[in-house]
Amino acid sequence: MIGRELDGYWKTVVNTIHDGIMIINTTGTIVSVNKAFEQITGYSREELIGKHCSILDNDLEDNGPQYSDFQTDSNGLPSETDQHQCKVKRKDGSLIHTMKTTAILRDGDGHALGRVGTITDLTEIVEKDNQLEAYRKHLYDQDDFHGIVGTSPAMQQVFDIIDNAARSDAPVIIYGESGTGKELVSRAIHEIGIRKDKPFVKVNCASLTESLLESELFGHVRGAYTGAYKDRVGRFEKANGGDLFLDEIGDLPMSTQIKLLRVLEEKIIERVGSSTPIRTDVRIISATNQNLPELVDKGTFRNDFYFRINVIPIFLPPLRERAEDIPLLVDSFFRTIRLKNAKPIDGIHEDTMELLMNYRWPGNIRELKAALEYAFVTCRSGPIHPNHLPETISRTHSRGPVKKTGFNLHEIERQELIEALEKSNGNQSQAAKLLGISRVTVWNRMKRFNLKAKKDIVTSR
Secondary structure: OHHHHHHHHHHHHHHOOOOEEEEEEOOOEEEEEOHHHHHHHOOOHHHHOOOEHHHHOOOOOOOOOOOOOOOEOOOOOEOOEEEEEEEEEOOOOOEEEEEEEEEEEEOOOOOEEEEEEEEEEOHHHHHHHHHHHHHHHHHOOOOEEOOEEOOOHHHHHHHHHHHHHHOOOOOEEEEOOOOOOHHHHHHHHHHOOOOOOOOEEEEEOOOOOHHHHHHHHHEEOOOOOOOOOOOEEOHHHHOOOOEEEEEOHHHOOHHHHHHHHHHHHHOEEOOEOOOOOEEOOOEEEEEEOOOHHHHHHHOOOOHHHHHHHOOEEEEOOOHHHHHHHHHHHHHHHHHHHHHHOOOOEEEEOHHHHHHHHHOOOOOHHHHHHHHHHHHHHHOOOEEEOHHHOOHHHHHHHHOOOOOOOOOOHHHHHHHHHHHHHHHOOOOHHHHHHHHOOOHHHHHHHHHHOOOOOHHHHHHOO
16 A cells, blocks of 8 residues: 555655756657756657657767667676766756756666766856866966055065065055055965064054053953953964064054063063063064155154064055056956845956056055945946946046147156245145145156155256
8 A cells, every 4th residue: 555655656756856856768759857857958748758869968068878779888788877067058048057967767677778877057156167267277377466456566565575575574664655565465475474474463543542442452361440340351362473563553552662662572462450570472564555654743643663663665546647557457456246145247348447447546456346246236237337337437438538738647747746846945845735645656757667755856956
């Protein structure tokens, strides 16, 4: 009774299986399929039964056995099973990646009646593999230096300094406008440095109050202040043996500067609320978008602390000073965003690229990446046009094409700097305000254009 009941429910059981099942006779004619097979191939049961299995012929890349093949083993006998990956043609002509398994059906006397075949849809798995491969290629991009993109002379010089700084154990300070990639540089120094196998810990000095910052850096003991219910390990202890990245170091309170100076000189910290010294071995990497010498002159930054952290300075050029890197950055960000986005966006229109090349980028690389992310939201398909960019960028396009001159970008930057220095009578701080850039950037440009004094500015006209 139980056996007859199972026979009656067999069709229901087969149709609940997610893999497609097909039975063919010895001539290759399809005699039965389940519902999953219909869903995977797009054919109905009526369209398949009675047809030859070649209706599902694999594409030319598949050199494996066909459903109607009766493979033989080394002894010349039919092989019982076969399994391999292949592409199966659907009713609409599209090809899907599958895992195909076939086995011989035999009667009670051992004679072959046909074959039963199953197909498992591997489309999602193959797509994920392709995506992973794309990520790998993007990760090892030849224009990428530990996550930093650029081939311009200015960036090649930065890469050389990073490489040399990584081999040293001296404090490093990274100068650059907001959005130029200071944290990427700090991480690159750690990854290729002598402390790469130890922790890399970062702290944003501008995001915490004075009391919280000291607790964050040095830790605290239970009862040190209201809310200190238990001992806490600070970032210096967590970074022991490795690198500690202090971002926005120009915002450090004077009292914290004094304590950090002691740590750098004595390599000893004390948790807040404790007088027990804790020895620590940490290399400091700091970063700022401020002009520290100017802060020293104003009395808001300690002179001795400045000289202690300013051992290996690295100056990151703003994006407008390395416009030749913009196409590389655009390509890198485009590929990264497209890997995360399912939209059929197939590139950047040439008008868009020209606009990106001529825009001033006050927010630097961070603004460029945000602009492309915005474009992926506003663009539905095809290439990205200027109107897909944020209004602050696209409205410069509506004013008309950029006027072509006989100057290249390098010459234009030099001429603007000379004019600003003339108007400010050689005062670098005032020239920086006229140009809308930092004093450090003015100093960098003067060095790059070999403008050392007022007389050089006059004779260069």
